[in-house]
Amino acid sequence: MLDTSSIYEQGLQRRTANHTPLSPLTFVKRAASIFPDKIAVIDGRRRFTYLELYRRCLRLASALQARGIGSQDTVAVLAPNSSALIEAHYGIGMAGAVLNTINTRLDADTIRFILTHGEAKAVLVDNELCSVAREAISQLESPPFVFDIVDPDADNGERIGEMDYEALLATGDEHFQWQLPDDEWTALALNYTSGTTGDPKGVVYHHRGAHLNAVGNALGFGLTAETIYLWTLPMFHCNGWSQNWAVTLMGGTHVCLRKVEAAAIYRLIEEYKVTHLSGAPIVLNMLAHASERPQKPYPRVIQIATGGAPPPSSVIERMESLGFKVTHLYGLTESYGPASFCLPQPEWSELDNQARCARMARQGVPMPMLADLMVANPDTLTPVAADGKEIGEILLRGNTLMKGYLKNPTATEKAFKDGWFHTGDLAVVHADGYIEIKDRAKDLIISGGENISTVEIEEVLYRHPSVMEAAVVAKPDNKWGETPCAFVTLNPGATPVTDKDIMEWCRAHLAHFKCPRVVVFAPLPKTSTGKVQKFELREQAKHL
Numbered sequence: 285m286l287d288t289s290s291i292y293e294q295g296l297q298r299r300t301a302n303h304t305p306l307s308p309l310t311f312v313k314r315a316a317s318i319f320p321d322k323i324a325v326i327d328g329r330r331r332f333t334y335l336e337l338y339r340r341c342l343r344l345a346s347a348l349q350a351r352g353i354g355s356q357d358t359v360a361v362l363a364p365n366s367s368a369l370i371e372a373h374y375g376i377g378m379a380g381a382v383l384n385t386i387n388t389r390l391d392a393d394t395i396r397f398i399l400t401h402g403e404a405k406a407v408l409v410d411n412e413l414c415s416v417a418r419e420a421i422s423q424l425e426s427p428p429f430v431f432d433i434v435d436p437d438a439d440n441g442e443r444i445g446e447m448d449y450e451a452l453l454a455t456g457d458e459h460f461q462w463q464l465p466d467d468e469w470t471a472l473a474l475n476y477t478s479g480t481t482g483d484p485k486g487v488v489y490h491h492r493g494a495h496l497n498a499v500g501n502a503l504g505f506g507l508t509a510e511t512i513y514l515w516t517l518p519m520f521h522c523n524g525w526s527q528n529w530a531v532t533l534m535g536g537t538h539v540c541l542r543k544v545e546a547a548a549i550y551r552l553i554e555e556y557k558v559t560h561l562s563g564a565p566i567v568l569n570m571l572a573h574a575s576e577r578p579q580k581p582y583p584r585v586i587q588i589a590t591g592g593a594p595p596p597s598s599v600i601e602r603m604e605s606l607g608f609k610v611t612h613l614y615g616l617t618e619s620y621g622p623a624s625f626c627l628p629q630p631e632w633s634e635l636d637n638q639a640r641c642a643r644m645a646r647q648g649v650p651m652p653m654l655a656d657l658m659v660a661n662p663d664t665l666t667p668v669a670a671d672g673k674e675i676g677e678i679l680l681r682g683n684t685l686m687k688g689y690l691k692n693p694t695a696t697e698k699a700f701k702d703g704w705f706h707t708g709d710l711a712v713v714h715a716d717g718y719i720e721i722k723d724r725a726k727d728l729i730i731s732g733g734e735n736i737s738t739v740e741i742e743e744v745l746y747r748h749p750s751v752m753e754a755a756v757v758a759k760p761d762n763k764w765g766e767t768p769c770a771f772v773t774l775n776p777g778a779t780p781v782t783d784k785d786i787m788e789w790c791r792a793h794l795a796h797f798k799c800p801r802v803v804v805f806a807p808l809p810k811t812s813t814g815k816v817q818k819f820e821l822r823e824q825a826k827h828l
Contacts, residue, residue: 305468307491308529327367327540328437343456344375355380363410365515378462384474385520392419414441468492486690497620498529500653511536517562525621546574564814565595572602582607596746597641614647646720655682679704750778759825770800
């Protein structure tokens with residue numbers, strides 16, 4: 285509360301001239317005024333300057349309002365990375381509505397749940413996804429407006445909407461006078477969690493948080509007006525980790541990529557001189573092992589951000605050998621994407637390559653716009669010792685955290701218990717203050733009373749020369765309660781190895797009680813963002 289008796293509050297109130305709600309929607313207007321003729325978006329054969337991008341966003345906002353869609357109405361988008369999805373990040377908010385980007389790999393029933401739960405008034409659907417969208421929408425009691433995004437570079441599906449996206453824009457006004465929300469706490473975006481243990485939860489973002497996290501991303505990832513950003517990260521995932529807004533803030537160029545394929549990524553890096561891209565560790569691993577990878581390192585440094593799961597240090601080493609500089613980010617849907625990053629220290633350059641990459645694999649320090657981060661006992665809030673050994677839960681606090689879970693006050697209160705956001709991730713704090721995740725609380729293995737980190741075992745497995753991917757889960761055990769079970773995918777053309785070979789490798793690098801008792805050679809099930817679906821592996825392990 286303000287002290288109204290203070291001399292600093294007498295006649296010094298907020299007013300239009302000195303207080304404007306923070307919102308990332310202002311970024312595209314700014315970029316259009318500074319870089320009107322600069323290419324903002326490259327999407328296949330299409331190019332849009334920043335002035336053209338801004339006008340298309342205005343047309344979208346105007347067209348939506350003309351159909352009665354406005355303040356706090358939900359507009360869903362089911363589309364791969366594309367210019368239309370970039371425009372949706374601005375035009376929908378300019379109409380006063382809330383953007384709901386939907387995971388393109390979801391089944392029809394889950395999409396139906398999201399459209400119903402979020403009360404979508406309109407849906408923009410890419411033509412390649414019309415079949416699953418039609419099935420989901422056909423189950424709704426009150427179908428929303430549907431508009432088809434017809435991509436000239438994609439396979440054409442049938443049309444299911446009342447008109448296509450370009451026709452919708454043609455009905456809009458490129459001189460539309462949009463307004464910022466009166467309150468920056470107003471909802472801007474709705475993102476659904478994976479829902480692996482039930483219906484997905486709707487995470488609500490506000491304008492202030494999106495603005496601040498985008499600024500933090502620009503600072504932490506070194507974005508500039510010279511940035512050429514390749515969209516290897518799904519824009520539906522935490523709104524592209526807030527990079528959708530951050531790249532526009534700096535006036536960089538967005539290069540769209542519909543499908544994450546190594547050959548296409550390397551081709552676009554060369555064709556457009558890409559400077560930045562992002563992806564889960566599985567994407568980095570794919571690039572590091574792809575036959576299309578360059579035969580020698582790139583002559584220029586290419587920045588690549590990774591997160592969503594702890595990256596093995598061996599993957600960081602491989603990417604660096606190709607000329608990439610890896611920035612390790614940590615965060616959740618609830619934190620607008622990145623909440624911390626591994627900021628390199630000057631003295632790390634004196635370490636040998638393996639030791640330096642091990643430091644870079646840590647989750648690091650708070651992002652520039654996060655107010656506070658603590659690793660502590662989640663019940664007592666007592667911080668752990670900075671000894672790299674005592675495990676606690678990562679707790680977050682600040683403006684770059686969600687408003688809460690849509691229509692779920694119980695889950696919201698639980699997440700924000702005792703004034704902190706509880707991530708569910710277990711970590712240690714090293715003497716230098718950098719945090720390192722040891723496991724998700726649900727993934728920690730307790731064997732004979734000992735806590736075993738699956739991440740620690742996976743780090744060792746990734747260093748085996750024949751291993752391309754690895755995941756470790758708990759297997760029920762009558763004697764020990766639980767024991768580690770490893771699922772491994774081998775490198776193509778790798779020297780054949782047996783389960784005993786893998787176990788011996790682990791015994792040479794780990795305390796014996798931490799070593800897997802069972803090793804399974806198989807592909808790893810993954811989400812669309814590259815996270816290994818350990819709940820599936822746990823079910824498999826129960827029957828081994």
